Amino acid sequence: MDRLIYTAMTGAKHALEQQATTTHNLANATTTGFRAQIDQFRAVPVQGAILPTRAFVVDSTTGSDFRAGSIQQTGRALDVAVQGEGWIVVQAADGSEAYTRNGSLKLDENGVLQTHDGLNVLGDGGPLSIPPGRNVAIGKDGTISLVPDGSTATGLTSVGRLKLVNPPAADLVRGDDGLFRLKDGQAAEADPKVSVVGGALESSNVNVVEAMVNMISLARQFDMNMKLLQQAENNDSKAGQLLAMN
Numbered sequence: 001m002d003r004l005i006y007t008a009m010t011g012a013k014h015a016l017e018q019q020a021t022t023t024h025n026l027a028n029a030t031t032t033g034f035r036a037q038i039d040q041f042r043a044v045p046v047q048g049a050i051l052p053t054r055a056f057v058v059d060s061t062t063g064s065d066f067r068a069g070s071i072q073q074t075g076r077a078l079d080v081a082v083q084g085e086g087w088i089v090v091q092a093a094d095g096s097e098a099y100t101r102n103g104s105l106k107l108d109e110n111g112v113l114q115t116h117d118g119l120n121v122l123g124d125g126g127p128l129s130i131p132p133g134r135n136v137a138i139g140k141d142g143t144i145s146l147v148p149d150g151s152t153a154t155g156l157t158s159v160g161r162l163k164l165v166n167p168p169a170a171d172l173v174r175g176d177d178g179l180f181r182l183k184d185g186q187a188a189e190a191d192p193k194v195s196v197v198g199g200a201l202e203s204s205n206v207n208v209v210e211a212m213v214n215m216i217s218l219a220r221q222f223d224m225n226m227k228l229l230q231q232a233e234n235n236d237s238k239a240g241q242l243l244a245m246n
Contacts, residue, residue: 004232012225019218026211032116033082033101034204036065036211037174064180066169069101069203077136078105078113081202082164086194087180089163091120091127097187098179099165099172101202113144113160121162124190128160138162138198164194 021039028034071081080103082088087099104116113121113128120127130136133146135156142162147155165188172180182188 004228008225008228008232012222012229015218015222015225019215019222022211022214022218025206026208026215029204029206029208029211031102031204032104033069033202034178034206035101035174035180036204036206038063038065063169064172064174065205067205069205071197071200071202073200075199077138077199078107079103079199079201080105080138080142080162081197081200083195083197086164086166086191086196087188088196089122089165089188090115090179091122092175092177092179092181093119096181096185097122098175098177098181099167099188100179103196103201123160123163128162130159133157133159138196140195140197141192142194142196162196163190164196165189166191166194 018039021037025036028036068082068084071083080088082101082103087101088103090098090100092098098119100115102115105121106114106116107130108114108118111130111132113130115121122128128144130144130146132149134149136144136146137156138144142164143158144160144162145156145158148157148159167182167188171182171184173183174180
């Protein structure tokens with residue numbers, strides 16, 4: 001009885017919390033470069049419990065799904081998709097170094113290269129500033145080239161290079177802003193092996209069908225836990241009646 005009540009009570013609560021995570025993943029099914037969040041149930045003994053049968057069910061975030069999404073050609077010069085493993089380095093709102101797979105870039109009024117959300121994109125020496133020009137292109141190694149305005153040159157001139165990194169997935173943690181960082185707070189070293197595709201974007205890696213099936217499964221788990229609580233209440237009522245008869 002004791003184990004049933006604690007397990008069903010916390011199981012129902014955390015099934016709802018895991019449902020929220022699944023809903024969050026579904027809401028980002030069309031977000032460029034999004035990595036699905038992975039949650040998992042685990043049992044935790046109640047500290048200081050009178051009886052050893054008392055245990056909670058806890059929903060814990062075990063990490064993120066780092067599988068790559070599909071690459072979609074856009075033809076836009078400032079769109080870039082990381083091919084295979086790796087990350088684009090940006091400057092977070094707090095000034096720290098962070099990593100993203102969302103390569104939808106733009107130039108602000110001062111020519112600073114930024115993400116769609118307005119975060120500065122970093123190169124090997126800091127934020128990248130792109131001079132006015134035409135025929136902007138981003139090479140496989142992240143090199144940004146263009147023909148400067150007023151130039152008579154017919155070829156492209158290199159004006160900067162994206163900082164691309166590839167730290168171990170186990171060392172990365174997702175922040176509340178959706179960006180990834182190293183757990184120790186340090187900056188990752190640039191990795192020359194990371195390559196990108198210009199004029200393209202990486203789609204979200206959320207599997208919509210799988211997420212929908214998971215939502216249905218979690219709803220059934222919640223209903224099952226609530227029925228278990230009702231059954232525990234009935235058992236308690238019957239036990240009380242039997243004790244009263246004695």
